[in-house]
Amino acid sequence: MPMRREQVAAALKYMGEQAGLRRKVEQAMASPEDMERQRIQGEIRQTPWFKEFVRQYGEEPDLSPNADYDYITAWKAGVRPERDPYDQNRYHWSSKTDEGVMLKKPGHSTLWKTHFMDQTGQNPDAIGVKTEQQAQEWMRGRK
Numbered sequence: 001m002p003m004r005r006e007q008v009a010a011a012l013k014y015m016g017e018q019a020g021l022r023r024k025v026e027q028a029m030a031s032p033e034d035m036e037r038q039r040i041q042g043e044i045r046q047t048p049w050f051k052e053f054v055r056q057y058g059e060e061p062d063l064s065p066n067a068d069y070d071y072i073t074a075w076k077a078g079v080r081p082e083r084d085p086y087d088q089n090r091y092h093w094s095s096k097t098d099e100g101v102m103l104k105k106p107g108h109s110t111l112w113k114t115h116f117m118d119q120t121g122q123n124p125d126a127i128g129v130k131t132e133q134q135a136q137e138w139m140r141g142r143k
Contacts (some may be wrong), residue, residue, distance in 0.1 A: 040075045049081035049091035066110040086125030
């Protein structure tokens, strides 16, 4: 026998209450590190960079510990996104903290730019170097 509308509504209400209860239990059991990470992620979500990213890519950036950029360490160190005149004035995060801690993880698509700047003292975007291969060729040409 099919469920009546009232039964479906009651079942959905119960499921919603259970989901809310589960969230409250998870929050209560979160470690201080998890709570701090969640707080920082919430603050990052309020930045103009985050809104610009969602507008540009149609999805939220990966702020998790598995991301190829360490947003939590960056935020704790006071790093904030800044406008990049070489990328249509869009917001970008620094590759390193002021203390030199690398924020880009292996596999980050622009990690090569950081290494290029470390080796040459020049921003590859400022001199027209657009790819890692061009950077390698540019470096060979300097020797």
